[in-house]
Amino acid sequence: MRTTGRRAAMSRHLFVVPPLIGHIGPAVGVAAALRERGDEVAWVGSAELIRRVAGPVGCYPVTGPLTRNGAANRPTGLRGFAALRFLWENFLVPLADEMAETVQDAVADFRPDVIFADQQALAGALVATRAGIPWVTSATTTSELTDSLAAMPKVAAWIGELQAGLKRRHGVDGGGDLRFSPELVVVFSSVEFSGMSEEGPLRFVGPVVDGRMPSIDPRWSTYDITRPLVVVTLGTASAEIADRFLGEAVRAMVALGDEVQPIVVRPGGGSADGVDVVESAPLLQLLEKASVVVCHAGHNTVCESLSYGVPLVVAPIRDDQPIIARQVVDAGAGIRLRFGRSTANDVMAAVREVLGVEKYRLNADRIRQSFAKAGGAERAAAEIATLTRAR
Structure with a gap:
């Protein structure tokens, strides 16, 4: 250049x-x-x-x-x-x-x-x-x-x-x-x-999300969210070790049935008893409608979710993720799970609690406001x- x-x-x-x-x-x-x-x-x-x-x-x-x-x-x-x-x-x-x-x-x-x-x-x-x-x-x-x-x-x-x-x-x-x-x-x-x-x-x-090339999928623009939207994603950097946890998360979403509208981002995509399992999805677009995000406590995913006031279920894997997960819990904006040991029942219980207990949403919104003021x-x-x- x-x-x-x-x-x-x-x-x-x-x-x-x-x-x-x-x-x-x-x-x-x-x-x-x-x-x-x-x-x-x-x-x-x-x-x-x-x-x-x-x-x-x-x-x-x-x-x-x-x-x-x-x-x-x-x-x-x-x-x-x-x-x-x-x-x-x-x-x-x-x-x-x-x-x-x-x-x-x-x-x-x-x-x-x-x-x-x-x-x-x-x-x-x-x-x-x-x-x-x-x-x-x-x-x-x-x-x-x-x-x-x-x-x-x-x-x-x-x-x-x-x-x-x-x-x-x-x-x-x-x-x-x-x-x-x-x-x-x-x-x-x-x-x-x-x-x-x-x-x-x-x-x-x-967090800064403006200035990026837009990632808009028309499918999600018209997605009918009549139940709480739960987004499950472990990020691209964790794809090689994510399969077990994502499998448990899919089973949890199936068990929750009509209580939620789940979208699970998983390499290879697929389907499971009415649960949308997709290869990729535009997270920022989905966050506008999401009620809970289940993720690996990656800093960007966590901060982007909280910038929309969306509470979290976090399962940190490595690197800085345990530190970020602790910040989520200390802020009262979500629940932490053990990545290597959590079962479908654990994921299901955590999602139900975050959806059902108002403090998680209120604290997520408090962090959202702090981000906006920053x-x-x-x-x-x-x-x-x-x-x-x-x-």
Whole structure:
């Protein structure tokens, strides 16, 4: 992507994102808000994924194997430190090595005023630190902000050593943790939901869904919801280990019968005694009508559901999901199940309780209001603009 002949712009922003749809989506809304302000935006990452979400935007494509495959090669069943070790040694650090040269080329060509770097795209912060360009952290989940490793200093030190090695390989002398900009961290949650405080560089802007390419299925636009709509989805990143739980969820929906109108998103689709089992479905479109969402406690799915005031049944699998599930329960906006052990009866009982006890809906609506007040993409863009003017 060359930028010769570009129009004058207030500022130029380079977005550096990993090959993960859930991390690209919120950034797209912020990029749209910056363009509305008259600024110019370019991207570094998987061009195919970025354009799938954002449309025909300017992109410096990364074409290495990790960028092409994302987390597709991740072994199933990893938990605890084994999962964390695989994430850092086999994805985050190698991905940064893979992306760094393209980010550097983009900086030389696009000459950004600010780099907007996802926490899992360390190359953005790496190159920004080396080039002396201000950078903003995009925190698509709050798990990295909870200091969950405080009780595990050896693990924290190990992560520090991995980052130090990455910096040495790319000629970066010093600098702090590449996951946290010292100037601005945009968090796609709210103070009320996360239980954290907005201090230092942290700015909680709530979930951002605007700016993405619309995913509208005419079938669901005319769907007749005469009973409470229950949406069951475990996200694309969990597809390889989701089958057992989804099978139990389908049986639960069958047992609930006319009490609910269920839609279960399951690889391969299919049907089961009147229950709609589909390969995919436009979640944002369904949330406008949903009464309960059953999910894996992925941060995007949870926050998108709560942004519509929809309470949840969460069954966390790995990574940040237990932390997000705890936030759901602490907020009183849903019930937590055990992913590996829950039966159809457990799922059925949880859905019935969330539907029947008003506090879940009221608390979900309270979180919805906190998200709306957080300011969304417009506040994120304003904070970035303030940082740019201060330089």
